[in-house]
Amino acid sequence: MAFTIKKPPPWLVHAIDRLAELPIHARWFARQAWKPLAPWFSRSRWQALGPWRAPLLGFVLLAFGIGLGLGVGAMVGKRKPTPPPSETAALPSPPAQPARQPIPTVRNAPPIPPLALPNTRGAQSAVAPESGPYVGTPIPDAVINAPKPVPGGQMAAWLRNAVPFADPGKKPMVAVVMDDLGLDRKRTYRTLTLKGPLTLAFLAYSGELAAQTAAGRARGHELIIHVPMEPLGPYTDPGPDVLLAGMSPDDIRTRLRRALDRFPGYVGINNHMGSKFTADRSGMAVVLTELKARGLLFLDSKTTGGSVAAEIAREIGLPFAERNVFLDNEPSLAAVEIQLYKLEEYARQYGHAIAIGHPHDATLDALEAWLPTLEKSGLALVPLSAIVKRHANGNGNGATSAAKASARP
Numbered sequence: 329m330a331f332t333i334k335k336p337p338p339w340l341v342h343a344i345d346r347l348a349e350l351p352i353h354a355r356w357f358a359r360q361a362w363k364p365l366a367p368w369f370s371r372s373r374w375q376a377l378g379p380w381r382a383p384l385l386g387f388v389l390l391a392f393g394i395g396l397g398l399g400v401g402a403m404v405g406k407r408k409p410t411p412p413p414s415e416t417a418a419l420p421s422p423p424a425q426p427a428r429q430p431i432p433t434v435r436n437a438p439p440i441p442p443l444a445l446p447n448t449r450g451a452q453s454a455v456a457p458e459s460g461p462y463v464g465t466p467i468p469d470a471v472i473n474a475p476k477p478v479p480g481g482q483m484a485a486w487l488r489n490a491v492p493f494a495d496p497g498k499k500p501m502v503a504v505v506m507d508d509l510g511l512d513r514k515r516t517y518r519t520l521t522l523k524g525p526l527t528l529a530f531l532a533y534s535g536e537l538a539a540q541t542a543a544g545r546a547r548g549h550e551l552i553i554h555v556p557m558e559p560l561g562p563y564t565d566p567g568p569d570v571l572l573a574g575m576s577p578d579d580i581r582t583r584l585r586r587a588l589d590r591f592p593g594y595v596g597i598n599n600h601m602g603s604k605f606t607a608d609r610s611g612m613a614v615v616l617t618e619l620k621a622r623g624l625l626f627l628d629s630k631t632t633g634g635s636v637a638a639e640i641a642r643e644i645g646l647p648f649a650e651r652n653v654f655l656d657n658e659p660s661l662a663a664v665e666i667q668l669y670k671l672e673e674y675a676r677q678y679g680h681a682i683a684i685g686h687p688h689d690a691t692l693d694a695l696e697a698w699l700p701t702l703e704k705s706g707l708a709l710v711p712l713s714a715i716v717k718r719h720a721n722g723n724g725n726g727a728t729s730a731a732k733a734s735a736r737p
């Protein structure tokens with residue numbers, strides 16, 4: 329690889345990685361220790377208290393403080409005599425405290441249009457049928473522009489369709505991309521209700537795309553197309569119209585264009601699977617050149633360390649980014665929480681981080697709890713395009729630094 333930065337020896341990287349993960353595992357063990365106590369102090373019960381949480385916590389602490397004070401006082405057995413009322417009244421009053429500044433809250437966000445959702449909580453079926461009535465609020469397509477080949481001088485489609493977002497300055501940026509959307513209608517709609525802006529990757533071959541993607545965009549999420557590409561394993565089915573290594577350039581272009589014509593308003597594509605195809609130079613060159621011509625960006629899901637996407641993107645000047653963390657290779661709540669913690673650490677270290685998750689219940693549960701905490705943690709949740717933009721300003725071609733990636737076949 330022509331552009332790799334000189335790396336320390338693998339054993340050292342491995343040792344540092346393990347050390348860096350210690351706090352993550354400590355936090356995870358603390359969570360395990362908490363579990364037997366959880367039935368008495370369940371999070372949902374606590375959260376159900378809503379605005380009463382702060383006063384209640386204050387009251388408990390106050391009661392604890394008073395109890396402690398009384399206990400200590402009783403043990404010491406000495407009570408300080410209270411001054412007579414006249415003496416108290418004679419004391420000069422302390423200077424007036426400045427009025428407490430109200431804590432700034434985010435209230436200037438535009439109201440989110442209501443979305444009629446199916447009841448997703450009791451959902452049992454893993455994959456809902458693609459047909460059936462559309463339950464979301466239909467959004468007129470007028471708000472969205474379809475990317476077309478860009479004539480010279482016109483703003484590129486990925487910039488035109490990017491969710492407007494001010495650069496958060498020095499705050500580390502976090503983008504959460506949700507892959508495989510579209511097939512499972514219930515979980516797709518649950519994903520749309522999460523606090524955004526998320527980046528929604530809709531499977532090119534699923535049905536109902538126009539309605540789902542419009543609803544997602546109307547709720548402030550960014551859109552990309554999740555294009556099936558050939559994986560290495562023979563037992564995984566990437567779906568119809570998959571891009572195969574060894575296909576003719578014309579066939580690749582035909583299949584890719586079919587995917588790109590499915591719905592409007594997206595900023596680019598990322599690969600569904602593709603551990604074989606993204607390592608194939610000639611195939612990837614066809615795909616990325618087509619994206620470049622249409623003014624789109626490419627997000628490498630990094631399903632293989634052998635991907636050539638970054639290299640080609642750099643050569644042709646394609647806006648490009650790479651996934652840093654997979655959230656749910658192990659789709660359990662604890663595992664997803666550990667990955668979210670890794671994502672935060674990564675963003676603090678490098679200034680930005682991109683996660684890819686999937687619409688599993690565990691992932692959605694974890695995100696629902698985690699997304700509202702980001703602002704407090706000093707991180708900015710951004711659409712994918714915001715991270716690509718920052719890098720496009722930095723080095724001219726939008727490529728994010730190659731990240732250590734836990735590849736998935």
Ligand SMILES: [Zn+2]
Nearest residue numbers: 507508600601
């Ligand atoms: Zn996928």
